[in-house]
Amino acid sequence: MSNAPMHTSAFTDALAALPWDYQLDAKLGVETWLRAMASDRRYLLQSIASLSPEQFRANADRSHETATHFKWLIHLDPDRRFSVWAHEYKTALLRRKAYAEVPHYHRYWFGSLVLRGSFDNYLYEIERDAQCEERLLSIKTTERHRLAAGDIYHMDQGVVHSLEGLEEGTLTLLVRSAALLPYSESFELDTLRTRKHIPFAERRADFQKLFGAV
Secondary structure, three states: OOOOOOOOOHHHHHHHOOOOOOHHHHHHHHHHHHHHHHHOHHHHHHHHHOOOHHHHHHHHOOOEEOOOEEEEEEEEOOOOOEEEEEEEEOOOOOOOOOHHHOOEOOOOOEEEEEEEOEEEEEEEEEEEOOOOOOEEEEEEEEEEEEEEOOOEEEEOOOOOEEEEOOOOOOEEEEEEEOOOOOOEEEEOOOOOEEEEEOOHHHOHHHHHHHOOOO
């Protein structure tokens, strides 16, 4: 049995038809699709419920847990142009101050619909230290938006943001593009330290070096 994520039929056909090579047009299409999901939750629920055990298992194999939430894969485009996820945020008791709750940016752009709960989305402006790539000169908040069930928001690749004030039970539906940057970064507000997050697929040379002295 293949462990490749399965197609979810008409649920994602509209997304598959978008011009993903043209970011502005694709973003407008994602906005339209998310608004359709927001206006008729039954269609979303029926589409999720229609996944066969094999489809669910294949997607679950690519889902993963972070310090702040569970990332459930719903659909992976066969050509890897986009993917659809559900983000199930942990309760305050189970969350650790990391990942979504610290300033960071993504390798991809995304559009997201808040299905349940609410949170604050903070945007930041950073000033880099030309002499030290592991530390910033400054980071400051530029915007804050409270988002609640039914709201849709977008984040471009490379834009620094964080989520705060997560309501218990928050759940979001997210459509994200393929990666457009080689890595992402997160930033510590108190120390201004930067952390680079490089995906395994970009670390082949590092992997080979591990065995150089074996």
